[in-house]
Amino acid sequence: MKNLLFFLLVAVGLFSCGEGAEVFTQSNESGTFSTANGSDKSGSGNSGQTLSGSYAKILKINNNIYAIDKSNLTTFAIKENGVDKIDVQDVGFNIENLFNHQDLLFIGSQSGMFIYQISESGIPKKKAQENYFSLPGIRFCDPVIADSEYAYVTLMTTTEGACRRRFQINELRIYDVRNITSPLLISTTQMEGPKGIGVKGNLLYVCDGENGLKVMDISDKTHPKVINTIEGFKAFDLIINGNKLSVIGEDKLKQYDITDPENIIEYSTILFT
Amino acid sequence: MKFYLLILISIIALSSCEKEIGTGTHKGMAPIYSDIDFNDPKYIKASDPREFGDLGAIVERNQYIYVMEKYKGIHVVNNADPANPVTIKFWEIPGIFLFTLDSEKLYAGNGSNLWVVDITDVNNIKVIDVEKNVFVNQSDMVPDGYFGFFECVDPTKGLVIGWTEKELINPHCRK
Numbered sequence: 001m002k003n004l005l006f007f008l009l010v011a012v013g014l015f016s017c018g019e020g021a022e023v024f025t026q027s028n029e030s031g032t033f034s035t036a037n038g039s040d041k042s043g044s045g046n047s048g049q050t051l052s053g054s055y056a057k058i059l060k061i062n063n064n065i066y067a068i069d070k071s072n073l074t075t076f077a078i079k080e081n082g083v084d085k086i087d088v089q090d091v092g093f094n095i096e097n098l099f100n101h102q103d104l105l106f107i108g109s110q111s112g113m114f115i116y117q118i119s120e121s122g123i124p125k126k127k128a129q130e131n132y133f134s135l136p137g138i139r140f141c142d143p144v145i146a147d148s149e150y151a152y153v154t155l156m157t158t159t160e161g162a163c164r165r166r167f168q169i170n171e172l173r174i175y176d177v178r179n180i181t182s183p184l185l186i187s188t189t190q191m192e193g194p195k196g197i198g199v200k201g202n203l204l205y206v207c208d209g210e211n212g213l214k215v216m217d218i219s220d221k222t223h224p225k226v227i228n229t230i231e232g233f234k235a236f237d238l239i240i241n242g243n244k245l246s247v248i249g250e251d252k253l254k255q256y257d258i259t260d261p262e263n264i265i266e267y268s269t270i271l272f273t
Numbered sequence: 274m275k276f277y278l279l280i281l282i283s284i285i286a287l288s289s290c291e292k293e294i295g296t297g298t299h300k301g302m303a304p305i306y307s308d309i310d311f312n313d314p315k316y317i318k319a320s321d322p323r324e325f326g327d328l329g330a331i332v333e334r335n336q337y338i339y340v341m342e343k344y345k346g347i348h349v350v351n352n353a354d355p356a357n358p359v360t361i362k363f364w365e366i367p368g369i370f371l372f373t374l375d376s377e378k379l380y381a382g383n384g385s386n387l388w389v390v391d392i393t394d395v396n397n398i399k400v401i402d403v404e405k406n407v408f409v410n411q412s413d414m415v416p417d418g419y420f421g422f423f424e425c426v427d428p429t430k431g432l433v434i435g436w437t438e439k440e441l442i443n444p445h446c447r448k
Contacts, residue, residue, distance in 0.1 A: 048335040050375060055330055057371035058380060065380050067371060067387065069408040076380075082389045082402025083380070239333050244355055246338060248328045253340055255355045267355040270325070 037099050037145065037239075053237035053248070054143040054196040059100050064122045066105060068098050073107065073116065075123060087123045097143040104180065106151060108144035113153055115180050130175065130183045143237075145197050150221060151175040151183060152204060154194035170194060172206060174221050187222045196237030198245075203227075203261050205245060207235035213247060215261050228262050295444045301422035303439035306431040307344070311368040311384035314400040322348065322360040327435075332373060344368055344434040347381075349395060362395055368432055382408055384432060415448050422447050 037052040037059070052059060058067040065076040065083055068091065075087040094110040105124055107114040112131040116124035132142075132155060144153045153173040170191045175183040193209025202219040213235050215228040234249040244267070245256040255267040309316055329343040338350040338358065346369060349362040366372075368383030379390040379398065389402040414426050416436040422444040426433055 048376060050373060051333045052373060053331040056332075056373070057330070058373045058382065060373050060375060060380065065373070065387075067380075067382060067408070069382075071409060074407055076387065076404065076407075083387065083404055085404055085407050088407075236328065237331055239331055241333050246331060246333060248331050248340060250328055251325045253325070253328075253331075253338065253350065253358070255352075255358065257355075268358055270350065270358055270360065 198240040299422040301441040303424035304433040305435040
C-alpha cells in the first residue's frame with residue numbers, strides 16, 4: 001500500500017510539473033541573429049517590408065501566399081489580378097501559427113511543431129515534426145518562432161474542466177534547429193501564461209498573458225533570464241520593428257521604444273472601450 | 274500486474290474528474306452565429322474607424338499598423354508618429370480570421386474564402402479576386418478561455434462569430 005501511494009505521488013508529481021523542471025544542458029556560443037515574421041521585401045512602388053506578429057496564419061513570401069487554416073497549409077501563386085491555389089497539404093490537428101525565416105516555414109499546433117522548407121517551385125516540403133508532451137484533455141496554445149539556429153515555442157495549457165487545472169503547463173521552450181530535420185530541445189523555462197513571442201538578437205520578448213510583457217536574455221540558451229518586465233496589461237502578440245515594439249492586448253495597441261531593453265519607454269497606447 | 278493496472282487507473286481517474294453532462298438549468302455560454310453571407314463581396318469595404326474589440330493579429334508595413342479584430346475586420350492605424358498613432362479606417366471583412374498585405378493588395382480569409390483586395394486607396398478598397406473553398410473548419414467549436422457548460426455548436430446554423438452568456442437547459446457540451 002505504501003508502495004502504491006509512493007508511486008501515485010510520483011505520478012501526480014510528474015503530471016503536474018510536466019517536463020517543466022527539466023533543463024537540458026547543451027551550450028551554444030553563437031546566435032546573434034534577429035528575425036521578423038515574413039520575408040516579403042518586394043513592395044511594388046514602395047520599398048517596405050511586411051512584418052507580422054507571431055500568431056500570423058498567412059504570409060506573403062516572394063511571389064506566393066502561404067496560409068494555414070485549422071489543419072492545412074495552402075500555397076497560392078500571385079498572378080496579375082489575384083491568386084491561384086497551387087498546393088494544399090494536411091499538416092495536423094488544430095494548427096495555430098505560421099512563421100517564416102529564410103526558406104523555412106515553422107508551424108505551431110496544439111500538439112507539436114512542424115518545419116517545412118520551401119522548394120524552388122515555391123511548394124513547401126515537410127522536414128520535421130516535433131510532438132510536445134501530451135496528456136488527454138490538455139491542449140496547448142502555442143506559437144513557434146525561429147532565427148537561423150533556434151526555434152522558440154511558448155506552451156500555454158488550455159485545460160478542459162477546472163479540476164484539471166493542477167496539470168497546467170506554461171513554459172518557454174528553446175529548440176536547436178540547425179539540423180532542421182531533427183530539432184533538439186535545449187531548455188524549458190517556466191512562464192505564467194505565455195503567448196506571442198519575438199526575438200531580436202539575444203533578446204526574447206514574450207507576451208506573458210495576464211502579466212504583460214517579459215524581456216528575456218537568451219545569450220545562454222540553456223538558461224534564459226528575465227531582465228525586464230512590463231506589467232499591468234494583457235499582452236497577446238507583438239511585432240519588433242527595429243527599435244520599436246508593438247504589442248496588442250485584447251482591446252489595446254501599445255508601442256515601446258526598446259533601444260535599451262532594460263529601460264523600455266512607452267511611446268503610446270491606443271485604447272478604445 | 275494488478276498493481277500497475279491500479280496505478281494506471283488511479284492516474285486516469287485523477288486526470289479526468291469531469292462530471293456528467295448537465296441536467297436542469299445551468300449558466301453557460303451559447304454560440305452567436307453570423308447571418309452574413311461571407312461569399313458576398315459587397316460586405317468588404319472601408320468604413321470609419323471604430324472601437325477595438327477582440328484583437329487577433331497584427332501586421333506592420335511602412336508607416337501603418339494593421340490590427341485584425343476577429344471575425345469583423347481590420348483597424349488601420351497611421352503610425353507615422355509612434356507617440357501619436359491615429360486610427361484612420363476600419364476595413365470591414367465579416368468573418369475574417371487571417372490577413373496579410375503588401376503596398377497594393379490585401380489578402381484576407383473569411384469562411385472558406387481567400388479574398389484579394391486592392392488597397393492602393395486606403396479609403397476605398399476594392400475586391401479584385403476570390404478563391405473559394407480553400408479553407409476549412411473555421412468555426413470555433415468551443416468558447417475560448419471559458420470552462421463550464423455551453424450550448425453545442427450546430428454548424429448548419431452558420432459560422433460562429435462569438436459567444437454569449439445564456440441560461441442553458443440540459444446542456445450537452447462542457448469544457
